[in-house]
Amino acid sequence: MGMYDNVRFEFTCPKCGRMLDGFQSKDGDCVFDTLKPEDVWSWHRLCPCGEWIEFEWEKDFAKGPKRVDRDFGERTDKPEGKA
Numbered sequence: 001m002g003m004y005d006n007v008r009f010e011f012t013c014p015k016c017g018r019m020l021d022g023f024q025s026k027d028g029d030c031v032f033d034t035l036k037p038e039d040v041w042s043w044h045r046l047c048p049c050g051e052w053i054e055f056e057w058e059k060d061f062a063k064g065p066k067r068v069d070r071d072f073g074e075r076t077d078k079p080e081g082k083a
């Protein structure tokens, strides 16, 4: 079991409609702090329905966070639409 920080973020599961909070991230100091999404690069949690919910910031911070779909495999660190 790893250490992590809590991230204060709310998202409605697209699969079951549950309102989720209590996201986690390993990008901070991992001392069970409560952070804002702005403090970390990515955050995630597993919905009780089995849906994996993970967010990360766009390279361009102003665009806001985007959901990362783990099911589609490779995560890309490249901004979309740019070489």
Ligand SMILES: [Zn+2]
Binding pocket: 013, 014, 015, 016, 017, 018, 047, 048, 049, 050, 051
């Ligand atoms: Zn769900």
